[in-house]
Amino acid sequence: MEENKNKEQFPDIDPLTNDKFVPEHEFDGIRELANNPPWWLTFIFIFSMLFAYFYLAKYHFYGDGDLPSQEYENEMLAANPEEEEEGAGGIVIEADDTDYSVPLADAGGLDKGAKIFKTNCAVCHLAEGQGLVGPNLTDEYWIHGGSFDDITLIINNGVVEKGMIAWKGQLSKKQIHQVASYITTLQGTNPPNPKAPEGEKYEPME
Structure with a gap:
């Protein structure tokens, strides 16, 4: 019962x-x-397992193809082909005999610096360096010093309290040297509608 x-x-x-x-x-x-899952769910499960084994064998056991981390590095190198790579992974560091303490004089380097400036700096300094949010770069007056070392230092470290970001994490050492060298060529170009002078007049030491 x-x-x-x-x-x-x-x-x-x-x-x-x-x-x-x-x-x-x-x-x-x-x-x-005690019912079985639908056929399509079983198919997805089996396909996922087979794909996982194939992926593991192809990329980890045989090394046939780049992993996501390597693909990222390749894309970064493609975007910045002149960037110096350091560290492990078998990356070769190219010899560089450039004197970064003095501005470039060759037209090719200055042209690259101009392109970097127009891409990254013109939004605050305008295309001809006459100044907008950022100061005028074509006159003799500088807020944080007008020597080449001063310009390079400001580009590298930025001036956060005034909205100037640090570019050392986004541009290579060579690119910063190129754009800093280009900025030195802007003085005295007298572009239209320049921003009023700011800071102190810089007089190069003889």
Whole structure:
């Protein structure tokens, strides 16, 4: 009698789906049905497992292809082909005999500096360096010093309190040298509508 009562309370087949219940899989009145997942879910699971094994073998065991970290480095090198790479990974550091303490004089380097300036600096200093949010770079007055070392230092470290970001994390040492060299050529160019002088007049030491 007790056995029949339990069967009525916990039947072997779900009356709604006609699926069998898993024996002894019951908790707090909730029972598990012994039904299989749909075919498409089974297919996705099997495909995912096969893809995982293929990916592991291709990229980790045989090294046939670049991992995401290497793809990122390749894209960064493509965006900044002149950037010097340091560290492990078999990256070769090219010899560089450039004197970074003096401005460039060659037209090629200055042209590259002009392109960097127009891409990154013109938004605050305008395309001809006459100043907008940032100061005028074409006159003799400088807020933080007008020597080449001063200009390079400001580009590298920025002036955060005045909205000038540090570019050393975004431009390579060579690119900063190029744009700093280009900025030195702007003095005395007299562009239209220049911003009023700011800071102190810089007089180069003889």
